[in-house]
Amino acid sequence: MQVLQVQLEIRPDxxxxxxxxxxxxxxxAGSGIGDDESLAETLILLVSELVTNAVVHTGCPAVLRLSLPLVEAESATVRLEVADRSDRAPVPRCVDGDQTGGRGLALVDGLADRWGWSPEGAGKRIWCELDRCSGSEGGATTYGNGASAYEGLAFEAV
Structure with a gap:
């Protein structure tokens, strides 16, 4: 399967x-992931969280990379990476209900099928992956982590 790899440079703003x-x-759109598909919404939320972390917590420029399948397939993996010049490791935080921040990595952990980070040169790379698996029931889309979406509502199969 062919994969489109694209990147965007991010200023610390x-x-x-x-x-x-x-x-x-x-x-x-060019990768076969429709704007109305729940995978697109999940991916955009993950982009938002990882780029926010890079901008807010490092104060350094960063690079956002996407690896997208070029054809619509029943199963494919979408990979998102954010590389920055800070050598500070990402640290998940425990927050109470009144705090307005600190939940980003918990969201990434809950939404992505896999995620992690690794040192890269003088900085680091944080990545996450979403597995796309077509569901056969009523138009629902199922992700590899057991989460499903039906008519725009996301829920987790327990």
Missing amino acids: PAEVGRARRWARSRL
């Missing part, structure tokens, strides 16, 4: 988060 979301959304 909070306005870049919105630009990264718009850029990622514009890249999905």
Whole structure:
């Protein structure tokens, strides 16, 4: 299967988060991932979280990379990476209900099928992957992590 790999340079500015979301959304159509598909919404949320972390917590420029399947397939993996120049490891935080931040990595952990990070040169690369698996029941889309979406509502199979 052919994969389209694209990247966007991110400045250390909070306005870049919105630009990264718009850029990622514009890249999905050519890969067979429809704008109305729940995979697209999940991917955009993951882009938002990882780019926000890079912009807010490092104060350094970053690079957003997407690896997207070029043809619509029953199963394919979408990979998202954010590389920055900070050598500080990402640290998941425990937050209470009143705090307005600190849930980004918990969201990534809950939404992605896999995620992790590795040192890269003087910085690091944080990545996550979503497996796309077509469901056969009533138009629902199922992801490899057991989460499903039906008519725009996401839920987790227990």
